[in-house]
Amino acid sequence: MSLRIGVVLPEINESTLRLAAQVGATDIVGNVPAGPGTHPLHGTGEPVADFAALLHTQQQIADAGLTWAVVESLMIPDRVKFGQAGRDEDIENWCRSIRNIGAAGIPIVCYHWMTVYGHFRTSHTRRVRGGALSTAYNHDLMRHAPYTEHGEVSQETLWASLEYFLRAVVPVAEEAGVKLAMHPDDPPLSPIRGLGRIMISPDNFQRLIDLVPSPSNGITFCQGCFSEMGCDIPAVLKHFGEQDKVFFAHFRNLRGTTTDFYETFHDTGQVDMVAVMRAFYDLGFQYPIRPDHVPALEGEDRDSPGYSLLGRLYAIGFMKGLMLAVEKDLETIP
Numbered sequence: 001m002s003l004r005i006g007v008v009l010p011e012i013n014e015s016t017l018r019l020a021a022q023v024g025a026t027d028i029v030g031n032v033p034a035g036p037g038t039h040p041l042h043g044t045g046e047p048v049a050d051f052a053a054l055l056h057t058q059q060q061i062a063d064a065g066l067t068w069a070v071v072e073s074l075m076i077p078d079r080v081k082f083g084q085a086g087r088d089e090d091i092e093n094w095c096r097s098i099r100n101i102g103a104a105g106i107p108i109v110c111y112h113w114m115t116v117y118g119h120f121r122t123s124h125t126r127r128v129r130g131g132a133l134s135t136a137y138n139h140d141l142m143r144h145a146p147y148t149e150h151g152e153v154s155q156e157t158l159w160a161s162l163e164y165f166l167r168a169v170v171p172v173a174e175e176a177g178v179k180l181a182m183h184p185d186d187p188p189l190s191p192i193r194g195l196g197r198i199m200i201s202p203d204n205f206q207r208l209i210d211l212v213p214s215p216s217n218g219i220t221f222c223q224g225c226f227s228e229m230g231c232d233i234p235a236v237l238k239h240f241g242e243q244d245k246v247f248f249a250h251f252r253n254l255r256g257t258t259t260d261f262y263e264t265f266h267d268t269g270q271v272d273m274v275a276v277m278r279a280f281y282d283l284g285f286q287y288p289i290r291p292d293h294v295p296a297l298e299g300e301d302r303d304s305p306g307y308s309l310l311g312r313l314y315a316i317g318f319m320k321g322l323m324l325a326v327e328k329d330l331e332t333i334p
Contacts, residue, residue: 003280003323005316006069006248006290010309012057017064023316027069027288029110029248032097033057047090049074049097054104069288070248071101072110073118073183076165081115082153083161091165095172102176108247108287109173110220112183113162115195116148119186124305126262132295135305136262137187147194155196159207162198166212173216181218181247182208184225189258201229202236209245218245224252224292227271228261234272234279241283249280251319252292263293263306266318277322281330291315 006027009016020028033053049071061068074097080087101109112118126136173180188200198204205219219240223233240246253269254261266273280289294311296302 002327003277003285004069004288005319006288007312007316008072008290008307010307012060014064017061017066019313021065023313024320025066025316027067027290028061029070029072029288029290030057030068032071032074032101047077047093049100051100051103054100054106058104058106068106070108070110070181070290071106074098074101074109074111076111076113078115078150080165081113081158081161082150083157083164087161087164091168095169098169098172098178099176102173102178107177108179108181110181110183110248112185113158113199114185114197115153115158116150116193120192121305123262124302128262128264128295129268130298132265132297132311133302133305134263134295135293136256137260139187139189139259142192145193150195152191152194153196155190155198158196158198162208163211166208166217170212170214170217174214179216179218179247181220183220183250184222184229186222186225186228187258187261188225188229202226202231202239205240209240209243215244218247220248220250221246222250222252222292223271223276224250224254224263227254227269228256228258230258234275237276237279238283241279241285246283246285247287249285249287249289250292251276251289251315252294263295265295265311266291266315273318273322274325277319277326278329281326289319291319 004026006029007020007025008029032049058068077090080090121135122138122141123136126134128134185197185199190197190200226236253266253271254263255270291312293306294315296308297310300308300310
């Protein structure tokens with residue numbers, strides 16, 4: 001058995017798809033492509049993923065010999081998460097997007113429950129090996145940060161709105177043949193700037209799964225975030241994987257604690273990457289795994305910190321090497 005390696009590309013075109021195939025990726029992880037016009041949520045003229053644009057991109061990827069496995073971070077308006085007026089319209093639009101994604105043959109949607117901003121770092125210029133630039137978070141720098149315009153938002157508010165959302169969208173996802181994979185809050189701290197955050201512990205992820213039990217309700221196993229939580233990564237992966245609730249995985253490494261950490265090359269962090277890779281094989285993991293945040297190498301464009309292309313290619317090579325080593329080791333076991 002060999003694992004499926006996914007990759008996020010800076011853009012999807014014939015050149016980048018050939019590059020993905022050449023380095024051994026099997027799956028593409030992408031955002032919703034633009035349909036007619038533009039929209040701040042996900043590039044379409046309406047706040048709904050355009051079916052034709054999805055289908056054309058899916059076929060372009062398939063014609064290149066790859067699979068579009070995951071739509072990552074299909075955006076959810078904050079008024080849904082805050083439980084505000086207008087959320088029902090937003091949820092219905094999200095459900096329409098899920099139906100279109102399923103109809104286009106894309107099986108997984110990665111989403112998150114962070115408000116106002118997604119993953120947050122206090123530095124995008126932390127030096128790591130050879131002077132490569134990485135990202136870091138130091139909570140001491142945020143303790144006196146001003147509240148956002150939304151003031152204080154409690155965890156209770158977010159749990160209530162999440163349950164409301166899941167009860168509406170999970171049946172739609174089931175019908176559409178789409179699995180919903182919740183990503184952890186990054187960093188897994190609450191509150192930040194007055195905003196509660198709830199996807200911050202394994203217990204809370206189990207609560208998510210139990211809120212609306214369904215084959216379509218699961219998680220994105222971002223091992224970097226679970227490492228930020230201080231978890232035993234193989235043990236947590238086993239816990240959720242044996243429930244078949246890990247629908248997608250992010251493979252990254254870091255050093256530090258929940259309140260003070262920085263991201264590293266995949267081979268220089270604190271996570272035992274060999275043990276984690278072995279845990280994926282022990283599960284018989286059938287879903288895509290993609291390299292996550294990486295340092296920027298010399299000469300790279302740094303418009304999207306953590307998502308430089310050369311760093312991702314290096315990470316895929318590292319993952320392929322780990323996979324080969326684990327597979328060879330498994331061959332020797334009677």
